[in-house]
Amino acid sequence: MDENTGYNEVEDVVGCHVEDAVTFWAQNMSRNNDILKLSHALAEVCPQANSVFGNPDFTKIYGGCFSEDKCWYRCKVQQVISDEKEEKETSEETLKHLGKTLQTYVGTKMRSLAAQIEVLKNVRCSHMNVHFGDDLFRAVKEVTERCLIAPSSLEKLEKIWAEYNLAQEMIQLCRNVNESDILILKRNEVRQNLYSAVEEFILEADELPLSERSTVLQELSGSLEAIYGQVSEANDSEEAFQQFFEWKQTKLEEFNRVRSVTNASLQILATWFSGMKKLFDLTSEVSLKSEEVVGNVDEVLEKAESDICKELEISLVEQDEADKEIILNAYSKVIRKIRQEQHLITVVQSKYLASVEFKKQIVEWLNKSPNIDNLLSIKKTLKNVKARLRWKLVEKSNLEESDDYSEYEITKIKEEITGLRNNLIQEIYNEQEEYETLTYLVQKWFPELPLLHPEAGILKYMNSGGLLAVSLERDLLDAEPLKELSTKHPLVCSAVQEQKVLLKGYAVDVSTEAKVIERTARYHRAWSEFKEKSGLLQLMFLFLCKSDPLVYLMVPYYPGASLGALQASTPLTSEEILKVMEGVARGLHTLHKANIVHGSLHTNNVFAVNRKQGIVGDFDFTKSVDQRASANSMVVGNLNLISPELRMGHLASPSSDMYAYGCLLFWLFAGDQEFKIKENGTPEVDELNMDDKVKSLLLNLICSNRMTAEQVLNDDCFLLPDVIQAPPQNEPGEELECEKAEETGEVIISSDKKIDDDEEMDASQ
DSSP, X not given: OOTXXXXXXXXXXXXXXXXXXXXXXXXXXXXXXXXXXXXXXXXXXXXXXXXXXXXXXXXXXXXXXXXXTOOEEEEOXXXXXXXXXXXXXXXXXXXXXXXXXXXXXXXXXXXXXXHHHHHHHHHHHHTTTOSSSXXXXXXXXXXXXXXXXXOHHHHHHHHHHHHHHHHHHHHHHOOOHHHHHHHHHHHHHHXXXXXXXXXXXXXXXXXXXXXXXXXHHHHHHHHHHHHHOSOOXXXXXXXXXXXXXXXXXXXXXXXXXXXXXXXXXXXXXXXXXXXXXXXXXXXXXXXXXXXXXXXXXXXXHHHHHHHHHHHHHHHHSXXXXXXXXXXXXXXXXXXXXXXXXXXXXXXXXXXXXXXXHXXXXXXXXXXXXXXXXHHHHHHHHHHHHHHHHHHHHHHHHHHHHSSSOOXXXXXXXXXXXXXXXXXXXXXXXXXXXXXXXXXXXHHHTOTTHHHHOGGGOHHHHHHTTTOBXXXXXXXXXXXXXXXXXXXXXXXXXXXXXXXXXXXEEEEOOHHHHHHHHHHHHHHHHHHHHHGGGGOBOOOOEEEEOSSSSEEEEEEEOOTTOBHHHHHHHSOOOHHHHHHHHHXXXXXHHHHHHTTOOOOOOOTTSEEEETTTEEEEOOOXXXXXXXXXXXXXXXXXXXXXXXXXXXXXXXXXXXXXXXXXXXXXXXXXXXXXXXXXXXXXXXXXXXXSOOOHHHHHHHHTTXXXXXXXXXXXXXXXXXXXXXXXXXXXXXXXXXXXXXXXXXXXXXXXXXXXXXEEOOSOOOTTO
């Protein structure tokens, strides 16, 4: 090898001469076939060629007989020692070699032939590259002769289904009751036709081996890709298969012909050997003459060797570019056929499942239409309960104002009022369930219901995402005003079936009412997808005030569970911080996934329920996200929760939410430690005594290129919470100061920082 060749390289080689422990001559195994053919050619030509006389040409390649193995090799003359002495020695050597060659010619020929026979046996045994695309041939047969054909009923079904969807859309867009009658009759007719088409399609699809065929195609695709690789840009024309069949037939015929010739030549050679065996067997009774047996053995050997070389060439030599193009074109078309059939199977399976579900659900409504009788019955019951409740409330008020009432009478009437309130809430839940049923029917089968029954208020319920409780009224609840928390909006505390709740009042007019309902509906839909696992505060009910332009939102009440309240009284431990903030990150992820930016994250609307469940609280639904972000001047310690880009006038985004999240996490872990604020308003993290994992997370939250909520959930901090150090705790005197601040509606985080909250104190405070 060349001196500049790198070390530590391993190659498979065939050695031809070893001079010492580090010097040898060899050829790479990849050139074995080429060298074999070349050796055969040199062994045939060189012994019969003229020897070199005179001055050799240094640029030419000559044939030379190697003294070690008596085989012929290519060689170049590197140096001429003496012309005369070259010539004389060469002549003598040539004569000697010629004599030796004549003496060993048959042996050399037989050794060469035996080596070729060995190779040929191995090739035939392993069937190397002699299939000529048999796997591809079988694949072509599979996708052409056994492919699935689309059910004849599928096209009819898709056509009628499109007509049905169009009929439903026309009803949904209709605003005139008189016109809707004609559209409903037309829809019902199409629905009957669709039901018949569905039945026909299901029967036909049941006869198809869809799963089995899908498995076959998947395995076939995988095996072909393992052999031929990814599909390239090839010409998968209609003639690709025919060209492949013709190419395979031609190659197979040529191979079989060459193999037959080889077999015939070897049979002649075997017959010659058999005759020679009998000739040299002196004990044999068969009398053979030498001319009958020997014949022209040179021709027999030459013919056998030539035929073997021809078969090896066909078996071992790779296809040329034309062959490869034919194979790749066929392969590309096979894969296209497989994918087309797989797509058909997917379509049929999807239509089959949809058809079975359609048949199962629509059979009840084929010959009848739904009504709102159940809803009207519930509303009637609600009206009666509310009337009785109002009467009892008046009776209680009158009794309390009289001078001669007894405690027994008051207690009894209070129990009756509590029972009526519980009945009222239960009937409202029943009303919501009936609205849910009607909503499903509207969305699935009967879009005409809101038009036919406008008095039911189905559209209002649907637009609110299922939050709107039209029968709930503020004055029917036992609500206690929370004046200390009602800085911006009316806020009252109540109980619903033994659960503490808050009622948040929002002032609305005709133009803002729809926006409030829309924003609460989006938030509620995000919560509804995961419910308790969403990391969001639940919105229970939304209802309008009949006497005032107010919208009330009912949410669960978690007194003392906000981060601000907890840290002011009994701060969270490190493990509790991580559990809580993991839930907060999940809540932000739920919002961001629904394309909702919170915009107003602070210590009073982030809750730690039972000190372990982190929940993101709701926000002011009368404001847009940018209004919420600009109004949020909440500060913890000397940390501003508004991100640097928001202070520069940029719009609120999921990234700005994550900045506020990072500041809250920093505040929780920093505790009483003093820290510096950079010019851009972000805290200096590196100098604090804090776990490295927490520091790494914080640095990725308060930088410009922040982590997403989903990335935060996968951070090491939440995978290994036991290694995180607890933050320094507040001094006893500071807890008392924080409690006083809470009572006055102020938020104090450290002993020397006190910031007024210009936004309403949220639900759990």
